[in-house]
Amino acid sequence: MQLRFARRVANAKKSFIREIFKVLGQKDMISFSGGFPNPSSFPIEGIKAAAIKVLDSDGANALQYSSTEGYLPLREYIAKRYFARFELKVDPSEILIVNGSQQAFDLISKVFLDIGDTVVVEKPAYLGALQSFGFYEPTYKVVPLTETGLDLVALKDALKDNPKLMYVVPNFQNPTGLTYSNENRIAIADLLRKTDTILIEDDPYGELRFKGIDHQPIKSVLDEQTILLGSFSKIVSPGMRMGWIVAKKEIMEKLVIAKQASDLHSNYFTQRIITQYLMDNDIDKHIETIKAMYLKQREQMLTSMKQYFDPSITYTQPEGGMFLWVTLPEGVSAMKLFESAVVQKIVYVPGDPFYTVGEDLNTLRMNYTNSTPKEIDEGVQRLAKVFNEAIKKTNSR
Amino acid sequence: MQLRFARRVANAKKSFIREIFKVLGQKDMISFSGGFPNPSSFPIEGIKAAAIKVLDSDGANALQYSSTEGYLPLREYIAKRYFARFELKVDPSEILIVNGSQQAFDLISKVFLDIGDTVVVEKPAYLGALQSFGFYEPTYKVVPLTETGLDLVALKDALKDNPKLMYVVPNFQNPTGLTYSNENRIAIADLLRKTDTILIEDDPYGELRFKGIDHQPIKSVLDEQTILLGSFSKIVSPGMRMGWIVAKKEIMEKLVIAKQASDLHSNYFTQRIITQYLMDNDIDKHIETIKAMYLKQREQMLTSMKQYFDPSITYTQPEGGMFLWVTLPEGVSAMKLFESAVVQKIVYVPGDPFYTVGEDLNTLRMNYTNSTPKEIDEGVQRLAKVFNEAIKKTNSR
Incomplete structure (x- = not known):
């Protein structure tokens, strides 16, 4: 029997985020990848x-x-x-x-x-x-x-x-x-x-x-x-x-x-x-708790990035929500660095899947809601190691 | 602004079953229409x-x-x-x-x-x-x-x-x-x-x-x-x-x-x-309870149809499940009789939506799982009034 799929799925790819899930189970892995709310906020x-x-x-x-x-x-x-x-x-x-x-x-x-x-x-x-x-x-x-x-x-x-x-x-x-x-x-x-x-x-x-x-x-x-x-x-x-x-x-x-x-x-x-x-229940009160938690986590991520990231790395400073967006220097591919990051026990989402065209882009998404401030600080340090080194290499080429 | 829907929905119709739902709220209505399990079976x-x-x-x-x-x-x-x-x-x-x-x-x-x-x-x-x-x-x-x-x-x-x-x-x-x-x-x-x-x-x-x-x-x-x-x-x-x-x-x-x-x-x-x-829980035991209930309801529907329906009306005798299928004499439209049935406070699903082509067909679906035996008997009597009269008229034409 020959399988005959519809044209719309013949070329459909599994989402990269799904692929990330596979490494999440590893011991000591810190993840900035998913869009998971902090489960300690669940009522x-x-x-x-x-x-x-x-x-x-x-x-x-x-x-x-x-x-x-x-x-x-x-x-x-x-x-x-x-x-x-x-x-x-x-x-x-x-x-x-x-x-x-x-x-x-x-x-x-x-x-x-x-x-x-x-x-x-x-x-x-x-x-x-x-x-x-x-x-x-x-x-x-x-x-x-x-x-x-x-x-x-x-x-x-x-x-x-x-x-x-x-x-x-x-x-x-x-x-x-x-x-x-x-x-x-x-x-x-x-x-x-x-x-x-x-x-x-x-x-x-x-x-x-x-x-x-x-x-x-x-x-x-x-x-x-x-x-x-x-x-x-x-x-x-x-x-x-x-x-x-x-x-x-x-x-x-x-x-x-x-x-x-x-x-x-x-x-x-x-x-x-x-x-x-x-x-x-008072949902507004519940939302206030979530926001206080996320603000603290966001502050930690910004502080740690400022401390550890090479100054050529820029990032957004969100006023709410769950993500921030990091831009590496031109020519440094967040996708290519993903594997080195996994080795360092830290994951993020490379920018590529967020664009309709293009690959090996110098952007990535980081989530701060599903890690403790301590994990965030440690995760950013691990990332800095990967990113800063790649930037040094690029500069010396 | 002009609305421009996709071709696939431009001609999509609401399901007839949805339309039936609208009359279900009426007082004393008996319904053989839906595919609803008996809620008294819910665990x-x-x-x-x-x-x-x-x-x-x-x-x-x-x-x-x-x-x-x-x-x-x-x-x-x-x-x-x-x-x-x-x-x-x-x-x-x-x-x-x-x-x-x-x-x-x-x-x-x-x-x-x-x-x-x-x-x-x-x-x-x-x-x-x-x-x-x-x-x-x-x-x-x-x-x-x-x-x-x-x-x-x-x-x-x-x-x-x-x-x-x-x-x-x-x-x-x-x-x-x-x-x-x-x-x-x-x-x-x-x-x-x-x-x-x-x-x-x-x-x-x-x-x-x-x-x-x-x-x-x-x-x-x-x-x-x-x-x-x-x-x-x-x-x-x-x-x-x-x-x-x-x-x-x-x-x-x-x-x-x-x-x-x-x-x-x-x-x-x-x-x-x-x-x-x-x-x-013992799901098999639970399923036995449901089956005993549905068998009783199915038996009541068959008994009542035999008693009240004109002998020219035929129907299936299911060994399980929730529905049986009624065939009226050739030329009697179950869809056209639907409104008279609503007047008699009884609803069913006319056969038409179950076919890819054709309309005013002489078939209909009856559900027996969501009415008590007493309601089933009463509902079949109401239906018999509508169907038998329509058959009489057709025969005398």
Whole structure:
């Protein structure tokens, strides 16, 4: 028998992050690679109390099939929170519960992308989104990220042919940790308004701002045209795979059909537990705890990098979220140094998978949320050994 | 702004079953429509104990991100059970945990189907699968179902052009309740062996045989070429959306990549709870309880139909599962009678959505698992009123 796969997967590669997972089990390995929340932040007791309450009070319904859209009280909660945080008016009917943002990428692609359609993405962009879009065989246009958001000249150019979709992470972007300024958001909305391009505004980290003040979502000035994504992964639990899509009625109708064909509905038992947990607990207080923890870890990483890294290495200073982005001197490949780093028992994510083209780039992503300050200091020292030596070699060539 | 959807959804319709849901809330409505397990069969206390145990003993891991493939002890359990039931050898690495069979349809389509590729399906076929395949814009070939399985002459013809996929439900098929004989399974395997066609053997109801003896899965005689699907929806809880795919290594590699791009991994918290539940409870005893319940409900439906239905109405007599299939006299449209049935406070699923072509057909699906024997008797009486009158009218024309 001959295996005949679809064209879309014939060339699909396993994600590099998956490959990294394989070395993570090694003894004494320190990892700056994953996007894992700190497990000590998980509200285990709160989830347990919620699970017991749901099963005791309404177990038969909680274990039964449910609606594709998701549990209404959960959608109402999400809508209320948008209004409380940003005075953003979202109707619960405009919210679809999905299995984390990753499923949002898949469903939106399914609803919008024909083969060859253009998707505008950030440079660098979140690799999980690129992976998901990739299954729908699009063409990419990239817009470089700056310290204050998208490069507007490049964006204007990328929008010239009225692309189908544009994907951005305006808060504490993955992988760079950068945040779009208010001015940049408004300028993006102004440019998009002249097109039929649907903006996917992904916001998994927005609740995790530990410095500065929150910015309005782009959706608040480009409502009809924006699909906003949110997630409980970074504030409650990622293993529960619970996120949501906010979209206007006509788009939502198609997304619901796509969701139904994809897996009927998201885990209803877990939707009920999360809802109960949110009702019975002060989520803002919980988020404050997470933010205090992450700020401390971020400070340690910045301090250690300043202390140990060669001064030719630069990095972003995120005001929230889970990642920062390191740039090595031109010509030093983070991918090529990955193996030496593994030998030193430290891993990160080389920049390559965050770009739609190019390889052996001089950038890398570092996560600070899933290591103790002590591990962070030790990990940065190990990295410095690898990087500084490579830089010395390059300079002496 | 102009909305520009992908071609695949421009014509996608909401499922008729979703439309049925809307009338289900009406007072005194009896429903034979859904595929809902009887909620009184849900092991609420067992799930609660498992949830507490998982959170108490390993909460931080249970709430964290996990591997795309799924929790290894759960996959080991599934593999062991196949061996215990059928001496079918499955390696845990050949199992992928997914969000119910519905996600299996999507992932398999993603991995195999290019636009226009042929999928062979039963006539009639499970509408959820048709909906899922439909997003990948295939061409269908249909093979009629008989009392003993697929029509082999039609199957031979359908396989002539070496189609990419073939989808079957050999045990207590949805919608007909029919089961393939052993001879039919072997004949199907013999025909498929000459092709490169991948067989999707869907088995959500196989554990629910309340009469007769189990047959071997087709996979046991066509191992390499068969993708076998299973689910906890009908034996533990459908709201948890937990199913699995069994496939050989080369296919599994692609499925894992597709799963990762689709939603990273299935709800890990729930995987852990189900595993714990299975470890601490006698699932066979639990399944016996469900089967005893469903047999009683099935007997009531057959008895009532015999008593009240016009003798020109025929129906299948399933040996397990959740559905039976009713055939009205030629020319009587189950779809057209649906509204009269709603007026009588009884709903079913008209046959139309189970076919790839045709409308106003004289067939319908009835579910007996989610109504009490008393409701079943009352519901069949209401239906008889609608059907018998329509038959009388047709005869007098």
